[in-house]
Amino acid sequence: MENAKLNLGNMVIELPLVTGTMGEQAIDITNLRKDSGFITLDSGYQNTGSCKSAITYIDGEKGILKYRGVNIEELASKARFTEVAYFLVNGKFPDNGERLEFSQQLTENSMLHEDMIKFFHSVPPTAHPMSILSTMVNAMSIFYPQYFVDENDGEVFKLMASRLISKIRTIAAFSYKRSIGEPLVYPRHDLPYVGNFLNMMFDSPVKPYESDPDMERLLNMILILHADHEQNCSTSTVRLVGSSLVNLYSSVCAGICALWGPLHGGANQEVIEMLERIRNENLSIKTVLERAKDKNSNFKLSGFGHRVYRNFDPRMKILKQEAQSFLGNRKLDDPLMNIALELEAAALKDDYFVERKLYPNVDFYSGILYREMGFPTEMFTVLFAIGRMPGWIAQWKEMHDSVPFKIGRPRQIYTGPTEAHYPG
Numbered sequence: 055m056e057n058a059k060l061n062l063g064n065m066v067i068e069l070p071l072v073t074g075t076m077g078e079q080a081i082d083i084t085n086l087r088k089d090s091g092f093i094t095l096d097s098g099y100q101n102t103g104s105c106k107s108a109i110t111y112i113d114g115e116k117g118i119l120k121y122r123g124v125n126i127e128e129l130a131s132k133a134r135f136t137e138v139a140y141f142l143v144n145g146k147f148p149d150n151g152e153r154l155e156f157s158q159q160l161t162e163n164s165m166l167h168e169d170m171i172k173f174f175h176s177v178p179p180t181a182h183p184m185s186i187l188s189t190m191v192n193a194m195s196i197f198y199p200q201y202f203v204d205e206n207d208g209e210v211f212k213l214m215a216s217r218l219i220s221k222i223r224t225i226a227a228f229s230y231k232r233s234i235g236e237p238l239v240y241p242r243h244d245l246p247y248v249g250n251f252l253n254m255m256f257d258s259p260v261k262p263y264e265s266d267p268d269m270e271r272l273l274n275m276i277l278i279l280h281a282d283h284e285q286n287c288s289t290s291t292v293r294l295v296g297s298s299l300v301n302l303y304s305s306v307c308a309g310i311c312a313l314w315g316p317l318h319g320g321a322n323q324e325v326i327e328m329l330e331r332i333r334n335e336n337l338s339i340k341t342v343l344e345r346a347k348d349k350n351s352n353f354k355l356s357g358f359g360h361r362v363y364r365n366f367d368p369r370m371k372i373l374k375q376e377a378q379s380f381l382g383n384r385k386l387d388d389p390l391m392n393i394a395l396e397l398e399a400a401a402l403k404d405d406y407f408v409e410r411k412l413y414p415n416v417d418f419y420s421g422i423l424y425r426e427m428g429f430p431t432e433m434f435t436v437l438f439a440i441g442r443m444p445g446w447i448a449q450w451k452e453m454h455d456s457v458p459f460k461i462g463r464p465r466q467i468y469t470g471p472t473e474a475h476y477p478g
């Protein structure tokens with residue numbers, strides 16, 4: 055079958071079919087309105103493919119996630135986050151020369167402009183680090199003003215991408231230091247990506263940071279697991295905002311804002327707050343599940359359900375295993391982990407969750423690991439954003455390179471009054 059046929063009254067509209075490399079199928083409606091006057095309506099874009107992309111593949115039924123063809127399990131166990139970042143953005147793994155060049159770029163761009171740092175001193179310590187992060191990333195267009203990427207100037211794009219991937223760590227760590235009232239720890243040129251970040255976060259005048267290879271390996275892996283996830287809410291936001299040809303920093307800033315929401319990346323903070331509530335209020339698992347099922351309660355099980363995964367989230371599987379071995383190896387007994395395991399087991403046996411194919415997602419166990427690693431709850435979504443940065447950049451670049459390039463501009467079905475007048 056080459057075309058789909060759509061019967062609209064006495065019209066038959068032929069719509070081309072599109073097949074992806076993994077066999078996914080779509081009906082191409084690009085000319086539908088021109089040919090028929092109709093548009094499609096799809097609230098929440100549940101059935102809408104907004105682009106063709108060669109970056110990330112998800113099979114939600116089978117729980118498969120691949121970056122440019124490589125399984126996430128392979129990358130998580132073998133690669134370095136900076137290699138994965140390079141791979142996502144450039145479409146190939148770096149050779150030795152490219153690895154060195156990229157690493158140098160990240161090092162050279164890790165500092166913040168001193169005037170930017172002044173901003174941290176005027177932020178109230180109560181500010182959420184995600185609001186600081188989005189503000190500072192947008193402020194990069196003030197301090198590093200290469201506004202437009204000339205298609206032919208790959209060097210400008212490379213510089214902007216390295217700045218974002220590198221400086222996001224510095225901004226994140228500075229906002230944490232500010233919130234606890236400690237002096238800022240500047241990036242060090244002799245430390246690798248993850249170690250440098252942990253040093254900026256945890257080195258302090260009272261207790262110097264001691265390099266912990268296990269923690270560095272773990273955070274490296276967590277960042278890889280978050281590095282891209284095709285057309286989710288924040289990535290689609292980056293593409294939509296970027297489609298107006300605004301600069302990369304502002305496009306990514308919009309993505310950070312979208313990620314913050316509790317239905318998206320903000321769920322990792324919500325999960326821990328939910329588990330803490332269960333513990334502090336001594337709620338039974340049964341009560342929690344009943345509330346989650348009650349449509350009048352406004353409560354959902356945070357870290358459960360996913361628009362695409364309908365079986366399991368492969369990122370969650372890895373994180374759960376890592377959380378269990380991290381706690382086991384260090385002989386730690388985290389009561390929140392025990393509640394999480396109990397909650398998961400009970401939900402997976404409950405008809406409501408089974409029928410709706412609701413499984414724990416990436417955010418369900420990541421927070422437990424972050425907590426054990428010493429990150430405060432409000433930093434969890436910031437860690438997600440650090441991981442997702444290469445994905446946003448890769449998707450932005452792919453969109454800009456695509457032919458034909460179109461501004462994102464959905465339509466609507468108007469349901470307001472047909473005629474009204476100004477009173478008086």
Ligand code: CMC
Pocket residue numbers: 098283286316317318319321346347353354355356357358359360361362410412415416417
């Ligand atoms: N708890 C209780 N009920 C739920 C939940 C949940 N966590 N998730 C979905 N449902 C119900 C939903 O109310 C609906 O019920 P009904 O059919 O009776 O109306 C049904 O399940 C189907 O929901 P859906 O179509 O899967 O929902 P969606 O695709 O519109 O939303 C979601 C996906 C992730 C926003 C949603 O599952 C949710 O709100 N989960 C909790 C928040 C969360 O963990 N977000 C992180 C997502 S993964 C990280 C990321 O990439 O952002």
